[in-house]
Amino acid sequence: MTGTERGLVVQGLCKRYGDHAAVDGVSFTLAPGSSLAVVGESGSGKTTTVRMLVGLERPDGGSVRLDGRDRSARPRNRAERLARAREIQMVFQDPYLSLDPRVPVGACVEEVLRLHTRLDAAARRTRVADLLSRVGLGEREAAALPRRLSGGQRQRVAIARALAVEPRVLVLDEAVAALDVSIQAQILDLLATIRREAGIGYLFVTHDLAVVRHIAEQVMVLKAGRVVETGPVDRVLDTPEHPYTRLLLDSVPRRGWDPALVAHSRRAPA
Amino acid sequence: MTERNTPMGAGSPPPAGSPALEIDGLGVRLPDGKAARPILDGIDLRVLPGETVGLVGESGSGKSVACRSVLGLLPAGARTTGAVRIAGRDVLTMSRAELASVRTRQVAMVFQDPRASVNPLRRVGDFLTEGLRAAGTTAAEATARAVELLDAVGIRDAPGALRRRPHEFSGGMLQRVVIAAALAAEPALLVADEPTTALDVTTQAEIIAILTRLRAERGTGLLFVTHDLELASAVCDRVYVMYAGRIVETRGTDELFARPRHPYTAGLLASTPRIEAGAPAPRPIPGRPVSLTEAPPGCAFAARCPHAQPRCREEAPVLARYGDGLAACHRADEGIEP
Numbered sequence: 001m002t003g004t005e006r007g008l009v010v011q012g013l014c015k016r017y018g019d020h021a022a023v024d025g026v027s028f029t030l031a032p033g034s035s036l037a038v039v040g041e042s043g044s045g046k047t048t049t050v051r052m053l054v055g056l057e058r059p060d061g062g063s064v065r066l067d068g069r070d071r072s073a074r075p076r077n078r079a080e081r082l083a084r085a086r087e088i089q090m091v092f093q094d095p096y097l098s099l100d101p102r103v104p105v106g107a108c109v110e111e112v113l114r115l116h117t118r119l120d121a122a123a124r125r126t127r128v129a130d131l132l133s134r135v136g137l138g139e140r141e142a143a144a145l146p147r148r149l150s151g152g153q154r155q156r157v158a159i160a161r162a163l164a165v166e167p168r169v170l171v172l173d174e175a176v177a178a179l180d181v182s183i184q185a186q187i188l189d190l191l192a193t194i195r196r197e198a199g200i201g202y203l204f205v206t207h208d209l210a211v212v213r214h215i216a217e218q219v220m221v222l223k224a225g226r227v228v229e230t231g232p233v234d235r236v237l238d239t240p241e242h243p244y245t246r247l248l249l250d251s252v253p254r255r256g257w258d259p260a261l262v263a264h265s266r267r268a269p270a
Numbered sequence: 271m272t273e274r275n276t277p278m279g280a281g282s283p284p285p286a287g288s289p290a291l292e293i294d295g296l297g298v299r300l301p302d303g304k305a306a307r308p309i310l311d312g313i314d315l316r317v318l319p320g321e322t323v324g325l326v327g328e329s330g331s332g333k334s335v336a337c338r339s340v341l342g343l344l345p346a347g348a349r350t351t352g353a354v355r356i357a358g359r360d361v362l363t364m365s366r367a368e369l370a371s372v373r374t375r376q377v378a379m380v381f382q383d384p385r386a387s388v389n390p391l392r393r394v395g396d397f398l399t400e401g402l403r404a405a406g407t408t409a410a411e412a413t414a415r416a417v418e419l420l421d422a423v424g425i426r427d428a429p430g431a432l433r434r435r436p437h438e439f440s441g442g443m444l445q446r447v448v449i450a451a452a453l454a455a456e457p458a459l460l461v462a463d464e465p466t467t468a469l470d471v472t473t474q475a476e477i478i479a480i481l482t483r484l485r486a487e488r489g490t491g492l493l494f495v496t497h498d499l500e501l502a503s504a505v506c507d508r509v510y511v512m513y514a515g516r517i518v519e520t521r522g523t524d525e526l527f528a529r530p531r532h533p534y535t536a537g538l539l540a541s542t543p544r545i546e547a548g549a550p551a552p553r554p555i556p557g558r559p560v561s562l563t564e565a566p567p568g569c570a571f572a573a574r575c576p577h578a579q580p581r582c583r584e585e586a587p588v589l590a591r592y593g594d595g596l597a598a599c600h601r602a603d604e605g606i607e608p
Contacts, residue, residue: 041470150558151329180328180497185541185554192551207471210500210545214552238547251471252545253504255527259482262475263424 006067007031008053008088008169008201013062015048015225022048024225025062030169032067033199037206037216037233039248045225046205050171053203054090055081066168086116089162093174095154099146105157106132106142112164131160135190152183156190163194169201176211188215209252213237221245288358290459290491291317291340291377295352298335300345300562307565309335309345311515313352314589317459317491322482324506324523325495326538330559331512337461337495341379342369357458374401378452382464384444388436395432398451405455419450423480442473446480453484460485463495478505499542503527508595511535514560514570521595529605531597534571536606569599577601 008030015023023045030036040046051057053064055071064071066087075081092098099108106128113124132142135156146154155175162170172191176184188211195202204215212219212233219237220230221244229242240246250262298310310332317323327333335345339354342361353360356376361369381387388397398419399412407415413432420428423446436444445465452460462481466474482505485492496502502509503523510520511534519532530536537555544550557574560566566573572582582600589598 041472150561152558180559181499181538181552182328182541182555183558185543185552186556188543188552189554208543209471210543213545213549214543234547237545247472249545251475253474253478253498253501254545255500255503255523257504259475259479259504262472263479266472266476 005065007034008203009063009065010053011063013049013052013064014060015045015052015057016060021225023052023059026222026225026227027062028220028227028230030201030203032168033195033201034218035195035202035204035216037204037212037219038222039206039209039212039219040222041207041248043224044222046222047173048225049222050090050173050203050205053169054088054171055084056090082116086165087167088169088171089165089167090171090173091155091158091162091175093177095151095158096146098158099154101146104143104145105137105149105154108146108157109142109161109164112161116165127164131164132157134163134194135160136186150183151179152186155179155187159187159190159194163198163200166198167200169203171203171205173205174207175204177206177208184211191215209237209248221248289316289355290319290321290357291315291493292355292358293336293339293352294355296336296339296354297351298332298339298344299349301347301349304347305562307515307560307562309348309515309562310339312589313517315493315510315517315520317493319458319491320485320489321508322485322492322494322506324502324509325493325512326497326499326502326509327512328497328538328559330514330561332515333495333512334463336512337379337463337493340459340461340493341373341377374405375455376457377459377461378455378457380445380448380452380460380462380465382467384441384448385436387448388444390436392435393432394434394436394439394447397436398432398447398454401451401454415454416450419454420447422453422484423447423450424476425450442469442477445469445473445477449477449480449484453488453490456488457490459491459493461493461495464497465494466501467496467498474501481505499527499538500544511538516570516598517589517596518571518599519595519597520589521593521597525594529593531592531595531602531606532571532599533575533577533601533606535597537574537576577606 011027013023013026026049038046048057052059059072071084075084109128109131110124113119113127137156141153176187216233219233221228223244229236229245240249247265293313293315296310296313297308299308313336325333325337350362354362356372361372395416398416402412402415416432417428420431425431425446466477494506506523508522509526510517513534519535530539540553541555543552555574560570568583568585569587572578587598587600589596592602
């Protein structure tokens with residue numbers, strides 16, 4: 001493997017818990033500025049996969065490279081650990097659990113700048129205001145504690161904080177799943193704008209195939225820790241090749257939907 | 271809103287074909303100082319036997335409070351007006367004993383999280399039979415019935431399942447157990463509050479298949495509470511849309527999805543991501559839902575509404591008939607461009 005390939009390249013990623021293979025040989029490539037949806041049900045290994053990419057779990061095997069730099073080995077020092085953190089940032093499903101309840105959200109974004117940049121206090125303040133305004137939040141929200149904000153506003157803060165270090169890749173783990181549908185559409189809109197303007201690559205982990213159609217160019221379907229199908233979103237959703245992908249698609253409720261048919265084909269041997 | 275205290279408790283049995291559930295002008299207010307507006311305001315809703323009725327709304331719309339009121343479960347210290355009638359009798363004015371009897375025999379409820387509905391220390395068999403035993407069924411009969419119910423919801427080895435405890439079941443399997451228990455007393459009405467939200471999509475399809483089949487076989491009325499419009503469109507005969515404690519629109523499912531009359535309904539439809547090839551990108555509704563600390567005069571949706579006029583911010587629209595349903599909008603007769 002040469003060190004010149006661009007984007008995020010994951011090869012043969014594995015993670016075992018005891019006898020159970022949570023992730024079993026997952027490989028994919030995320031080109032710079034593109035968006036890949038990672039789809040699967042609970043236990044498919046989608047969250048474990050992305051947690052290994054950001055360094056929240058240590059892989060048992062395989063490699064993760066970003067623009068040719070290896071991320072699989074333990075970082076040698078603090079500077080390298082921080083540099084890796086800057087490259088890939090993560091936004092979780094529930095921002096209420098990932099924001100400190102006692103810190104006003106503006107200060108929470110500033111903390112990231114203090115850790116990762118050499119900006120002085122005045123420059124940091126300007127940058128915080130810039131970041132928050134990019135996600136549609138103003139001074140009033142900056143001074144508020146997380147519990148004073150709505151779910152959608154908290155998710156905007158989490159996105160602003162992730163953007164603060166100008167990452168190459170943003171991992172969004174069910175980042176719109178807990179939001180009301182009218183707010184979910186606002187956040188999807190915001191994410192599309194940010195990607196267009198900043199050219200950040202997205203790894204969009206979701207169980208919702210309808211969302212996949214609107215947020216990603218490529219999709220990877222996981223089942224029991226393995227990739228069962230991968231390809232361009234329109235191809236996979238319109239002409240799925242793997243029976244499990246078809247089952248997932250048939251399970252999406254819509255008008256004229258027949259859940260009994262799904263229940264039947266789920267029992268049938270795939 | 272007028273205060274009404276007509277006792278509906280003591281009454282004659284309902285005439286045949288009467289609604290399984292009839293909510294009439296239901297208002298729920300928190301004690302003074304806790305909220306600026308009522309949690310529920312003038313809710314009218316009915317479910318006929320064998321009918322599946324959707325109650326759709328975003329967080330804070332009051333849909334969960336409305337559906338819990340059916341079992342007489344209300345927020346602490348809440349004041350109510352109106353009536354919630356099960357088989358013609360008002361649960362809001364019932365004694366504890368009467369309420370207990372309604373909950374064991376006439377109405378059953380399925381919540382989002384099955385683990386919160388079952389005692390983790392007791393065996394599943396105890397959970398399934400306790401209602402029947404309380405209603406006077408013998409132990410042997412109750413066990414036989416429990417096996418039959420577990421079979422009906424698709425649990426293999428039902429007799430073995432009775433001896434197991436909740437932690438030995440996955441979320442989807444446990445939700446089946448909860449549905450089986452809910453059906454044990456053959457209720458006339460089943461209230462399901464986001465019953466599949468916590469489940470995987472393939473499991474959701476199985477649970478919905480079970481609910482629709484049981485409804486068809488037993489003629490149970492089903493009140494289905496969800497935030498998921500696509501799911502509501504797939505399973506419901508009629509849908510009520512709630513916003514800020516009020517019903518803003520109700521009509522038959524096909525008509526509601528084809529020709530919404532309320533801008534909020536139209537906005538919800540446009541903001542829901544659709545999976546079909548070439549579906550337009552979801553279009554957000556600007557702003558956010560009204561919180562309980564806000565009591566805007568006029569229409570609660572006016573601040574987010576693309577069609578709002580000055581009148582909308584001053585005068586609250588009432589629910590009135592348009593087409594085959596009702597809508598609460600000053601401009602409902604003008605039609606909305608899809």
